[in-house]
Each structure stands twice: as C-alpha cells, then as structure tokens.
Amino acid sequence: MTHTMRVAQVEQFGRPLVLKDIDIPTPGAGQILVRTEACGVCHTDLHAAAGDWPLKPALPFTPGHEGIGIVTALGAGVTAVKEGDRVGVPWLYSACGHCEFCLAAQEPVCAGAQFGGYTKNGGFAEYIIADPNYVAHIPAGLAARDAAPLICAGITSYKGLKETQARPGQWVVVSGIGGLGHLAVQYAKAMGLHVCAVDIDDGKLDHAKRLGADAVVNARTGDPAAAVRHITDGGAHGVLITAPSLPAFKQGIAMTRKHGTCVLVGIPPGEFPTPLFEVVANCITIRGSFVGNRQDMAEALAFAADGKVKADIEVQPLSAINAVFERLAKGEVPSRVVLDFTT
Numbered sequence: 001m002t003h004t005m006r007v008a009q010v011e012q013f014g015r016p017l018v019l020k021d022i023d024i025p026t027p028g029a030g031q032i033l034v035r036t037e038a039c040g041v042c043h044t045d046l047h048a049a050a051g052d053w054p055l056k057p058a059l060p061f062t063p064g065h066e067g068i069g070i071v072t073a074l075g076a077g078v079t080a081v082k083e084g085d086r087v088g089v090p091w092l093y094s095a096c097g098h099c100e101f102c103l104a105a106q107e108p109v110c111a112g113a114q115f116g117g118y119t120k121n122g123g124f125a126e127y128i129i130a131d132p133n134y135v136a137h138i139p140a141g142l143a144a145r146d147a148a149p150l151i152c153a154g155i156t157s158y159k160g161l162k163e164t165q166a167r168p169g170q171w172v173v174v175s176g177i178g179g180l181g182h183l184a185v186q187y188a189k190a191m192g193l194h195v196c197a198v199d200i201d202d203g204k205l206d207h208a209k210r211l212g213a214d215a216v217v218n219a220r221t222g223d224p225a226a227a228v229r230h231i232t233d234g235g236a237h238g239v240l241i242t243a244p245s246l247p248a249f250k251q252g253i254a255m256t257r258k259h260g261t262c263v264l265v266g267i268p269p270g271e272f273p274t275p276l277f278e279v280v281a282n283c284i285t286i287r288g289s290f291v292g293n294r295q296d297m298a299e300a301l302a303f304a305a306d307g308k309v310k311a312d313i314e315v316q317p318l319s320a321i322n323a324v325f326e327r328l329a330k331g332e333v334p335s336r337v338v339l340d341f342t343t
C-alpha cells in the first residue's frame with residue numbers, strides 16, 4: 001500500500017496551486033480519515049487561494065470544502081461513524097458544541113468553528129482528516145459526485161430559502177442562476193414555492209425555466225424590480241440573492257414585498273448601500289445566511305436522495321485544478337465543477 005497522497009495546495013496567496021505528494025495523515029483521537037471520491041470546486045476556494053478575506057488561512061493549506069468519500073480509519077474514541085460510511089467534509093468542519101450558538105443549532109457562527117479547506121485542510125487531496133461529529137452523512141443511492149455540490153451550494157441555497165420564511169404557495173425570487181441559484185430554483189419548487197428567476201444571461205434563465213421556474217426576468221433589460229413586482233402582484237415574499245453583484249443586492253430589496261425578507265448569501269466585495277426609507281416604510285427584513293446547520297444538511301441531502309434536486313456538474317481530474325480556477329475567476333463555468341478521484 002502507498003503511504004503518500006496527491007494534493008493541490010496553496011503555498012502562496014494569488015499563485016497557482018501546487019500539485020505534490022505528501023504523507024497520508026493518521027487520524028488522532030476523535031478524528032477520522034476519509035478516502036476522497038469527489039470534491040466540488042466553489043467560488044470560496046478562489047477567495048481562499050487568493051487570501052481575499054480578512055481572516056486568512058495559514059500557509060500552506062489544501063482547499064476544498066465539498067469533499068465526499070469513504071471512512072477508512074477511525075481515531076480513538078470515535079463512535080459517530082464507522083469504517084465504510086460515505087460522508088462529506090463540509091465548510092463547517094467543526095464547532096465547539098457548547099457555546100450559546102451551538103446550543104441553539106447555530107453552529108456555523110460559533111466563534112470556535114473551523115472551516116474545511118480554509119482553517120483545516122480540505123478535499124483537494126486523496127485523503128481528508130475530518131471531525132466525525134460534523135461530517136455530512138450521504139444517503140444511500142446518492143453518488144459521491146452528485147452529493148459534492150450539495151454539501152456547500154446545496155445547503156447554502158436551501159437554508160437561504162428557509163430563512164426567507166416564505167410559505168408554500170408564496171413567491172420567491174432567486175437572483176443569480178449559477179452554482180447556488182440553479183439549486184435554489186429546484187429546492188424552492190420542492191418546497192412548494194412559486195419561483196421567479198432573475199439573471200443577466202438568457203441562457204441561464206432558459207435553464208431556470210427547464211428546472212421549473214414559474215417566471216424569469218432578465219435584469220439587463222428595463223426595470224427588473226418593476227417586472228418582478230408585476231409578476232408577483234406586489235413583490236416576492238422572499239428574495240434570495242446568490243449573485244455576487246452589488247446591483248443584484250440593490251434590486252433585491254426593491255423586489256421584496258412589504259413585510260417580506262431579502263436573504264443575502266452572495267458576498268460581493270464592498271459596502272452595500274441600503275435604501276433606508278423603503279426598508280423602514282415597507283417593513284422589510286434583510287438577513288444574512290451562512291451555510292446551514294447539521295439538520296439543514298440532512299434535509300438538503302434528503303431532497304436530492306428523493307430525486308427532487310440534482311446539481312449540474314462537470315467532472316474534472318485534480319490535475320486540472322488551476323485551469324478550473326482560471327475559468328471560475330472569469331465566470332466561464334456554467335455549472336459546478338467536481339473533481340473526481342475515483343478514475
């Protein structure tokens with residue numbers, strides 16, 4: 001048996017990832033070792049590799065927080081999973097478990113949370129060390145490559161829809177029909193919501209229609225907010241903004257019905273100017289939503305196991321990661337890239 005594994009690591013911020021062989025790690029007490037089958041590539045991985053965010057990862061590190069694989073070894077004291085289980089190692093790598101937020105099932109905002117592919121080495125590697133208490137449990141019948149985008153893009157869009165508090169039969173806007181948005185359209189339909197998809201690309205809007213969107217609006221033409229208000233008879237009960245664009249955020253507020261909720265999951269750079277008069281006079285809630293808790297994860301995966309949600313994926317080998325990053329940075333990835341480690 002070989003004792004080394006192939007990884008793609010960030011050695012310097014803003015430089016291409018370095019492909020190399022390193023020793024396969026051994027799980028310590030309370031840890032597990034996962035043999036990677038697939039790992040999705042997320043826009044957050046680009047930010048991590050560029051060192052874009054205020055809290056930077058320690059160099060060198062292995063990105064990737066959509067890793068799916070088989071548990072191959074258990075550290076001392078592990079009972080939450082067993083060898084042979086298929087699990088996902090998500091963005092929420094671990095949390096303290098006992099602060100006020102963890103006790104309220106709000107573990108993504110735990111001050112002691114660790115993040116996969118960021119503060120902990122992630123899935124751009126043939127093996128991953130993981131915390132058994134925080135891995136995603138992949139339902140039988142859901143292939144690793146199909147599950148990969150769901151443990152980040154899937155849970156993020158599903159939780160964002162829950163946070164709008166829109167009820168079945170009400171309208172939601174999904175703004176930005178990319179990696180998150182194309183999943184949000186499917187989750188919203190499975191949740192019994194009416195969906196208006198908004199994007200600046202007619203191809204993506206046609207795609208949203210095929211996925212079940214009830215209406216589509218191209219934000220490049222005319223007044224998109226007025227068009228949404230017309231379609232929804234006064235604005236959407238919930239608006240989910242996945243597009244990392246400031247105009248999309250501004251339009252999103254104007255698309256929100258009185259007493260509605262506008263949920264932000266995209267993170268464009270810069271400050272967000274808010275039309276305060278409209279927000280106050282129309283009693284609008286603006287809410288940030290950050291991935292989801294472990295129960296949200298189980299629910300998001302269950303929809304997919306039932307065949308109601310499927311990510312559009314493009315499969316690539318780990319060796320192509322730098323080319324994938326270049327395309328992602330230019331917006332040239334129409335779906336979700338998944339790195340396949342099984343071939």
